[in-house]
Amino acid sequence: MPERPTDALGRPLRNLRISVTDRCNMRCRYCMPEEEYVWLPRASILTFEEIDRLAGIFAGLGVHKIRLTGGEPLLRHDLAALVRLLARHDGIDDLALTTNGILLAREAGPLREAGLRRVTVSLDTLRPERMQAFARSARHGDVLAGIGAAAASGFDTVKLNAVVIRDYNDDEVPELLEFARSRGLEIRFIEYMDVGGATQWDLERVVSQREILDTIARRYGPVTPLREDDWAPAERFRLPDGTTFGVIASTTAPFCRTCDRSRLTADGTFLLCLYGERGLDLRELLRTGASDEAIAERIRETWISRTDRGAEERAGLADRGVLHQLDSLRADPRREMHTRGG
Numbered sequence: 001m002p003e004r005p006t007d008a009l010g011r012p013l014r015n016l017r018i019s020v021t022d023r024c025n026m027r028c029r030y031c032m033p034e035e036e037y038v039w040l041p042r043a044s045i046l047t048f049e050e051i052d053r054l055a056g057i058f059a060g061l062g063v064h065k066i067r068l069t070g071g072e073p074l075l076r077h078d079l080a081a082l083v084r085l086l087a088r089h090d091g092i093d094d095l096a097l098t099t100n101g102i103l104l105a106r107e108a109g110p111l112r113e114a115g116l117r118r119v120t121v122s123l124d125t126l127r128p129e130r131m132q133a134f135a136r137s138a139r140h141g142d143v144l145a146g147i148g149a150a151a152a153s154g155f156d157t158v159k160l161n162a163v164v165i166r167d168y169n170d171d172e173v174p175e176l177l178e179f180a181r182s183r184g185l186e187i188r189f190i191e192y193m194d195v196g197g198a199t200q201w202d203l204e205r206v207v208s209q210r211e212i213l214d215t216i217a218r219r220y221g222p223v224t225p226l227r228e229d230d231w232a233p234a235e236r237f238r239l240p241d242g243t244t245f246g247v248i249a250s251t252t253a254p255f256c257r258t259c260d261r262s263r264l265t266a267d268g269t270f271l272l273c274l275y276g277e278r279g280l281d282l283r284e285l286l287r288t289g290a291s292d293e294a295i296a297e298r299i300r301e302t303w304i305s306r307t308d309r310g311a312e313e314r315a316g317l318a319d320r321g322v323l324h325q326l327d328s329l330r331a332d333p334r335r336e337m338h339t340r341g342g
Ligand code: SAM
Pocket: 024, 030, 031, 069, 070, 071, 072, 073, 098, 099, 100, 120, 121, 122, 161, 163, 190, 191, 192, 193, 194, 195, 198, 337, 338, 341, 342
């Protein structure tokens, strides 16, 4: 097995997030607020066989964590078939999914059986009418059913993700924590990020890690930080009763120096940073007959020259506004969070 490449800042290539579709069945205001989108052409979307081949190549380079995401990954027909393929790679010991949960009740069992190890469900509100207003979806009940089904399906972990937005759901932080705690699930609160697609982003709407922790401490008592995995995006905390939760503070306390995440868009572009412009077109290589060795070499070369520190650079801006205006997103939909995979 070749040595795992490290980038120019010493960050290893070991964590790949694969977007399996740019389509989504929600329209969260922090991610897909527009009425119209430029979708990736269908013929450009990688087939399961192509994704599987790339996964094998990445595993050969030392990637051992793969997370399927999107768009909404469960919109991809028979996702369990892809999971079954990916689970066969020896090197990949951590196979996970991020989903909005709408279709999860039906899929949780087959996905677990296919070899999926971990599931994260996005749940921003416990109030159906808020989800309707904020994400244009009436399927809050289905999300809750999906969480229940996942919790009963024997995954190694089921986690919840909640993006906290001022004047939308910041008053629900304790309720969301309680919801997770009562089901034995861990929740991670995520700061609102100015990623591509967040065309309504505004610093005023960001609820910082500090505020989230203060809110929780007021309700539950002192919050103790847990020092564990320096490479994990979430900082984890413990309440006096032992409940743990996480905060992903990408906006106010970026963690670029320990970011080992790489991304594959649904149409096969290998991206080095959620904010980044630089990418390697792996679909072209796959479809023009490049060998596994040649593809691996291109990936390695791309990774070792990686210097991206997108979130830190954004945090350093004096006048921080949206990352991309609509015309720039329409010119290249790969700039969208839902295309590059959140
Ligand atoms: N559809 C799936 C889901 O909802 O989990 C997977 C894709 S979604 C883009 C992945 C994650 O990105 C979700 O947890 C979502 O809340 C998060 N996300 C999207 N836009 C965001 C933003 N502007 N700031 C912070 N998190 C964001």
